Amino acid sequence: MITGPDDVTAAVLAEVERATNPRTRELLTAGVKHLHAFVRETNLTEAEFQHITRIIAKLGQLSNESHNEVVLIAGSLGVSPLVCLQNNGSGDYETTANMMGPFWREGSPREENGASIVRSPTAGDPIFVTGTVVDLDARPVDGALVDVWNTSGEGFYENQDPRQADMNLRGTFVTDHNGQFSLQTIKPAGYPIPVNGPVGDLLRAQGRHNMRPAHIHFLINKPGYKTQFSQVYSNDDPNLDTDVQFGVTAALIGCYVKHDGATDRAPDPGVTGTWYSLDHRFVVEPGDNSLPKPPITGKAAVGVPVSEILQRTP
């Protein structure tokens, strides 16, 4: 019989014991304990409780085929990066794994190493990317598929931007016997995450901006190795220390080197102005190479998204 606050927690935990799956029981037990502890620690009021339930409902109501507010707030609260770091790497080395992000599309065109993935005229400076994939013993991993995608110099992925060709700035490469791959793309720009829902309210309440620092995404896949999603951040971005999704780690700050085409010849002789180069090393670990369900499937038919940009308070 429930007669007071402590009885409620005990009653719920007793019911959790009925779950037959041990992992389900473990997750539910810890979840109930932490939730109840939160209510006690904060002396949560009835009005605050109702407010929180409205926020959680809104997260679901705003989520659809092309937008996931739940994933967005998980990143904005640092939960997704924590899960990533807890499940990749070890005390011996810093992992190059990072969040998948909401813009990975399956089936980007297969390209030869060195090829350009600029498929239509695109704003931004050219960048020549080389990468090396190694295992935990620093041995090159050959024959790995490396799927690459990034925004234009205006901060839009092709699926968001009807002006860009289908699969622009997306392509899949294969590592050679040295574990290396190479390509040409456009130097990406940072971009704002949407702030028209609970995530925006969260950021405004804290005086945070809503920017992600510029980055290039990589997805490395080879049987025998754990699928690795990675993002390599631009070392010249002003928001590296305040990424709204807490994704930047030391191992993922890339050395984006600026070159003057007049004095420094680009790998592509057609490039005569400013260009960039980036070389990065990825460490993969043994494991399952299955792929998750892609978060998006195609291009948006409407115009580029207009996202409000929040300023960080001093």
Ligand SMILES: [Fe+2]
């Ligand atoms: Fe991204």
